[in-house]
Amino acid sequence: MSALDLLHLLVSGGDERLALDPQTGCNMYGYGPRPAASERALSSSTASSISGSAFAAVQHYHRYLLGESVARGETAVYQAECDGLRASLLDCIGCAASSGVEVLLSPSGTDLHLLATLLFRQPDAPLFTLTLEPSETGSSVASAASGSHFMAHSPSGACRLPGSSITSGISNATFAVRDDAGCLRDEDDVEDDINARIAAAIESGHNCLVVVTDVSKTGLIAPRLDTVFRLRARYGDRIDFLIDGCQLRLTPETIRAYLAQGFALAITGSKFLGGPSFSGALFCPPSLAKRWRDRELPPQMADYCAPAELPSGWRARQALPDRANFGLLLRWHAALHEWQALLAIPSSEIERTVRTFGKAVEDRLRHDGAFIPLATRSLDRHPLLPSGSDLSYDAIPTIFPFLLNRRNGIGTLNAVETRHVFERVARGGPNVPAIRLGQPVACGLRHGEKVAALRLCLSARLIVDASDREGGLVAIINHAMKALDGVAMASCGFSVERRSIAA
Structure with missing residues (x-):
C-alpha cells in the first residue's frame, strides 16, 4: 500500500467500471476520484463525485492506514479495519453487535449478487434465481445471479470471460414490471408470472431465490411486498429472498424490519449516500448466518473475495487468499461519512x-x-x-x-x-x-x-x-x-x- 497514492487507491480493487479514461480522467460513469464542487449533482441513482468533506475524511484515513500497514502489516490491518467497518455499519442501522446480524463486504452491488447467489445455493439441489429486468437493476445482475463472471476483470485483477460459469447448477430468469411501452404492468399479472416460474422451477427439483428490489432505478419496489410474503407462505423452505437495497434509500428502521423477517439485504455506499463508486455490504440475519457459516465457496471466488471481507469463523474464508482491498475501505469510509452526517439530522x-x-x-x-x-x-x-x-x-x-x-x-x-x-x-x-x-x-x-x-x-x-x-x-x-x-x-x-x- 505504501507505493499507492490516495487517488489510485480510490479507483482500485474493483473491475473495469472503475478504470479511468486517460483522456477524461473519469470512469465509465463519468466521475473521477476528486471532488467536483461546481457540479449540479442530482445523479445519485447512478453515481456521484466524492464530496469535499468526505474527501478530507478519506485523506486522514489514508494516512492512518499507511502508518498502520508499515507498523503491523497489511493483512492484519485489513482484517482489523474490515471488522471495524462491520461494526460501523451495524451501528448505522441501529443493530447491536450482539444481535447476531453478520455483515459481508464486497466491492460492488453486482459482486454482492454473485456472492449471495453462491451462498444461497445448497450443495444437494440446483438453484433457480429470479431477478428484476436489467433496465431497472443493472446490466450485469442477471449474470451474477446465474453464478457467472460478469465483467472482464475481477477485483483481484484477474481476467475472466463475462458470462462464463463459476459453478454449475444455477440458472436465472428475469421478470418485467413495465410493458413494451414503458408503462407499469398490473401487479397481479407480475405476481402471476413470478408464481408460475417459481412453481415450474420447484417442480423440476430446483430451490429458488427471488431478488426483491427496494428501490429500482426508477424508484420502484419490485415485486411488491404482498407478493413476497405470499410466495414465502406458499413455498416455504424451497424459496429464499434477497433484498436488493443497493440504492440505500431506506431508513435504519426499514433495514431492521427486513432483517427481523429473516431477509438478507444488500446495500452500497455509492448511490443515495453519494460515496465513491464501488462499496458494497450484505446484512445477514442470524437465521441465515447459521446456514451460511459452514457453506463453501467455489475456488474462483478468490477473484472476488478476501477472507477479511467475510465474518470470522466462516468456513468459506479458508479457501480465500489473503489480500487487502484498501480501495474498498477508503470508499466505504467516504460513504460512512455521508451516512453518519445524515443520521445526525x-x-x-x-x-x-x-x-x-x-x-x-x-x-x-x-x-x-x-x-x-x-x-x-x-x-x-x-x-x-x-x-x-x-x-x-x-x-x-x-x-x-x-x-x-x-x-x-x-x-x-x-x-x-x-x-x-x-x-x-x-x-x-x-x-x-x-x-x-x-x-x-x-x-x-x-x-x-x-x-x-x-x-x-x-x-x-x-x-x-x-x-x-x-x-x-x-x-x-x-x-x-x-x-x-x-x-x-x-x-x-x-x-x-x-x-x-x-x-
Missing part, C-alpha cells in the same frame, strides 16, 4: 426536506411541457412494518424519472437523443456548471422508437446541505430547478423534423 427534519423537495420537482415535471414524468408507484412497505407504524421518509420518492418532449411538446425524444442531452449537460461549459443526472434508463418504445428516462435524484448529501444552513432547503430546490432549466434548454436542439443535435 432528526428524522422529522429529513422527512420535511424530502417531502418539500419532492413536491417541487414533481410539480415542475408535471407542469413543464419539456418533460413527461415516468409513471411510478407508491413505496408501500406496509406488509413488512408492524401494524400502526408511522411512515418514514423512505416512503417518499427521491428518484424522479422523466422523458423529454420535443420542442412545442410534439413527440418524445428517442433514447439516442436523450443520451445526447444527458452528455451535453454533463459536460457543462464556460461559466455553465455541469448538470449531473442519473444515466438514461431504457423505457420501451413510443411511436416505434426506443425511449429512455433521465432521473433527477435527491441524495443524503443534499439533505445534509439543506439542514446545514438557513435557506438550505430553498437552495437545493433552486439547484434542482436550474438543472431542469438546463436540461430543457439542451433538449430544444431537437425538433420533429430533425433528430440530431443542433449545431
